Amino acid sequence: MTPFLSGFMITLLFVGGVYFVAVLERCSMTGNVSWSGPARSFLLLFAQEEIKTRKHDKVFFETAPILFIGVILLTISILPFSRGSVVIDLGTGALFINAALVYIMVALLMAGWAVNGVYAMVGGWRALAQLIAYSMPVVMALTATVMRAESMFLTDIVESQQSLWNILYQPVGFILFYISALAIAFLPPFDLPVAEGELAGGVWADLTGARKLLFRLGRLALVLTLSVAVVVLYLGGWMGPWLPGFVWTFLKTLLVAASFFAVGHFIPRIRHDHLLEYNWKYGVPLALYNIFQVGVVLLL
Amino acid sequence: MISVQLILLIIFGLAAIWFGWRVFMTSSMVRSALSLLASMVAIGILFLVMEAEFLGVLQIMMMGTEMSIMAIFMMMYMMDPGGLGQMDMYHQKNISIAAGVIVTVFIVGAALAADWGTIATQFPGPHEQNRLLGMEILKRSMMIFETAGVTILTGMIASITVALSIKNSVEK
Numbered sequence: 407m408t409p410f411l412s413g414f415m416i417t418l419l420f421v422g423g424v425y426f427v428a429v430l431e432r433c434s435m436t437g438n439v440s441w442s443g444p445a446r447s448f449l450l451l452f453a454q455e456e457i458k459t460r461k462h463d464k465v466f467f468e469t470a471p472i473l474f475i476g477v478i479l480l481t482i483s484i485l486p487f488s489r490g491s492v493v494i495d496l497g498t499g500a501l502f503i504n505a506a507l508v509y510i511m512v513a514l515l516m517a518g519w520a521v522n523g524v525y526a527m528v529g530g531w532r533a534l535a536q537l538i539a540y541s542m543p544v545v546m547a548l549t550a551t552v553m554r555a556e557s558m559f560l561t562d563i564v565e566s567q568q569s570l571w572n573i574l575y576q577p578v579g580f581i582l583f584y585i586s587a588l589a590i591a592f593l594p595p596f597d598l599p600v601a602e603g604e605l606a607g608g609v610w611a612d613l614t615g616a617r618k619l620l621f622r623l624g625r626l627a628l629v630l631t632l633s634v635a636v637v638v639l640y641l642g643g644w645m646g647p648w649l650p651g652f653v654w655t656f657l658k659t660l661l662v663a664a665s666f667f668a669v670g671h672f673i674p675r676i677r678h679d680h681l682l683e684y685n686w687k688y689g690v691p692l693a694l695y696n697i698f699q700v701g702v703v704l705l706l
Numbered sequence: 707m708i709s710v711q712l713i714l715l716i717i718f719g720l721a722a723i724w725f726g727w728r729v730f731m732t733s734s735m736v737r738s739a740l741s742l743l744a745s746m747v748a749i750g751i752l753f754l755v756m757e758a759e760f761l762g763v764l765q766i767m768m769m770g771t772e773m774s775i776m777a778i779f780m781m782m783y784m785m786d787p788g789g790l791g792q793m794d795m796y797h798q799k800n801i802s803i804a805a806g807v808i809v810t811v812f813i814v815g816a817a818l819a820a821d822w823g824t825i826a827t828q829f830p831g832p833h834e835q836n837r838l839l840g841m842e843i844l845k846r847s848m849m850i851f852e853t854a855g856v857t858i859l860t861g862m863i864a865s866i867t868v869a870l871s872i873k874n875s876v877e878k
Contacts (some may be wrong), residue, residue, distance in 0.1 A: 450764050463737070497832025498763045505767030512743065512770055515777070531781075534774050541771055558836060688864050 412652060419656045420630065422484030427663050434594070434667040451619040457613050459521045466520035471613075471620035474513035475636045478627050481506045485634045486561050488644040488651030499560040500548050503635055504541075507590050510628065511537040514592075514599055514609050517621070521612040524705045529608025533599040535678040536589050541687040544586035546693035547579040549641050550700045572640040575703070578696040580640045582689060586667070587632040589681065591625065594670030598678050633662040722748035729797045735784055738795055739777035739856045743769055759832040760839060 407567035458467070484499050486492040496502050511533050518530020552558050554575065555566035561643075573580045589596040600608040610621050637658040638644060644651030646658075676684075725745035729738050746769035753762030786793050796802055814864045830838060 465737075466740075496759065496763075497760050499838060501760070501763050501767065505763050505770070506769055508770035512740070512774060515736075515774055516740065531778060534778055537771065538775065557833060559833065644754075690862070690866075 456615040470517035540586040543689040735780040743773035
């Protein structure tokens with residue numbers, strides 16, 4: 407397949423994947439599978455009147471949605487979908503994932519502060535509390551995958567899983583990264599920044615129209631991006647028999663995305679202070695153990 | 707010689723200075739902290755422009771977390787975090803101006819007087835840079851990095867140990 411055609415197919419599959427994630431999200435909340443639901447919500451937000459709150463912070467109000475979607479697009483651009491199908495193959499790819507995703511929190515913080523409302527602001531600070539909880543385990547889990555590949559190129563990390571996928575090689579790291587990915591995308595059970603039932607939408611409670619649309623679209627793309635990251639780092643990326651590489655990547659990605667929503671559907675919300683406590687008291691020591699275990703296995 | 711690299715260096719250098727100036731020109735704590743973050747990100751981009759990829763990405767990653775944590779601490783401890791009372795971000799104006807001028811003159815003087823040597827035309831790629839950085843940390847600079855690393859680890863363990871557990875149940 408020519409690079410142009412595979413690039414086109416990947417873009418198409420990604421857009422389709424975002425729509426599929428939107429259907430999954432609805433299904434996890436309402437229990438019904440509605441194929442036209444996301445399209446209707448899209449049109450609703452697209453045509454909705456833009457309401458600006460009184461004394462809002464103009465700069466943050468305009469910057470936050472663009473920053474949110476911008477960092478997600480940056481993350482997508484460094485992820486390899488198949489051998490050779492990566493927009494920018496960064497020499498520090500594994501670190502860059504984490505660097506870009508930190509700015510999800512910054513965007514939420516800015517959006518929370520900008521609208522000059524209590525619910526949004528509380529949501530924004532909760533996003534920060536969650537980041538302090540998951541940032542150490544996620545970066546340590548990434549370190550262990552880099553140790554095995556002896557390279558920060560994401561393509562090298564996939565190649566290093568030729569004999570055994572990282573999910574089996576370092577299961578502790580996988581669990582930590584998986585849980586952290588849920589928290590990064592503020593999906594249930596870690597959806598406190600936008601808690602619907604309690605903060606009436608939190609960070610995006612006061613956003614309407616195009617700004618909310620950017621946030622909603624960004625979150626769906628974020629879920630898919632994190633699923634691709636899980637696949638690349640732990641599930642052997644594009645590896646698989648018979649089918650082309652990018653088809654395997656997308657099959658695994660959709661499976662991971664579906665599992666994200668399934669987990670969120672059955673587990674009760676975890677409060678941000680509990681998340682801080684669990685992650686620092688158990689998550690960080692486990693992440694250190696994971697690095698130690700991978701180091702020992704590598705030296706044997 | 708004017709290249710794209712030089713133009714980008716100038717643009718992001720000026721952006722870093724402008725955002726640094728904005729830190730003191732706003733009365734809101736959060737705006738001030740996020741302006742500082744923008745300034746630091748501009749410096750991170752300067753590293754990227756100079757093809758020091760690891761340092762650039764590391765700078766951008768670390769500062770995102772650090773400045774946001776600073777924002778929440780400023781929110782907690784200041785009496786007017788939203789800047790509604792038009793508070794100033796600077797104190798002792800005359801001494802600050804004098805200190806600023808002296809330091810600027812010193813830095814510009816040092817930059818002009820220093821022998822920068824020849825400009826490198828050949829440099830290792832990002833992967834090789836990462837490897838060389840690792841070698842540097844584990845060979846010549848091991849003592850410094852290990853001291854700093856162990857100190858930070860001790861600090862982390864100590865702060866977890868002293869952290870109070872939050873009880874949910876209402877005890878009477």
